């Protein structure tokens with residue numbers, strides 16, 4: 015536990031309390047991280063490792079065979095908005111969403127039996143403070159399982175693919191990914207009817223290529239992955255009411271978990287036009 019951070023003649027230092035024996039000691043601040051256990055000695059460190067090993071043996075993973083909507087949807091969502099973090103042997107998955115989507119992330123948090131945290135960040139460009147909601151999956155079994163499924167720690171620069179999951183659940187995975195990194199919106203036109211637009215973007219083209227392949231096959235539409243003109247990312251984008259209708263029908267078939275705000279855009283649009 016960190017008790018105090020302070021600046022001394024020898025740089026930044028920290029007063030810490032050992033998580034095993036409660037002994038107080040100090041260390042150079044540069045190597046102290048808030049989210050890990052601190053031990054005063056190697057003896058305490060080994061005691062802690064033993065404890066963790068015991069905990070690990072009692073842990074149960076949430077993800078199992080990747081053959082249910084719940085597992086595959088959230089896997090897709092984590093692929094989009096989550097990130098595997100490996101910090102000196104300590105592994106966890108962090109998932110972040112904007113505060114207006116808190117209710118949705120709460121569902122994942124409930125399933126994983128973890129709590130949500132609010133964090134604020136300052137955007138230098140807009141000079142505004144933003145609030146985001148974060149949760150962490152620290153269960154090592156799940157972290158290892160998702161890592162073995164291909165979740166990477168530097169997603170935007172490394173290639174990822176749709177993981178090996180039950181074929182009947184691929185649309186749940188893509189819907190999860192879409193809820194995290196995709197968007198749907200209505201484009202107003204003066205001389206024509208309103209048009210629906212669908213897109214998914216990512217920093218690396220490979221997973222999008224993979225998703226586009228599935229959507230092309232299932233929805234019988236021309237979908238390509240292109241470099242986004244302004245942002246430094248890749249994008250699958252399509253417009254048109256019939257193609258979006260096919261995407262909607264494919265992605266939301268037998269669905270019970272989805273981001274309501276996106277689903278409602280589709281639903282309301284097609285109520286009006288069909």
Ligand SMILES: [Zn+2]
Nearest residue numbers: 032035054058
């Ligand atoms: Zn100790």
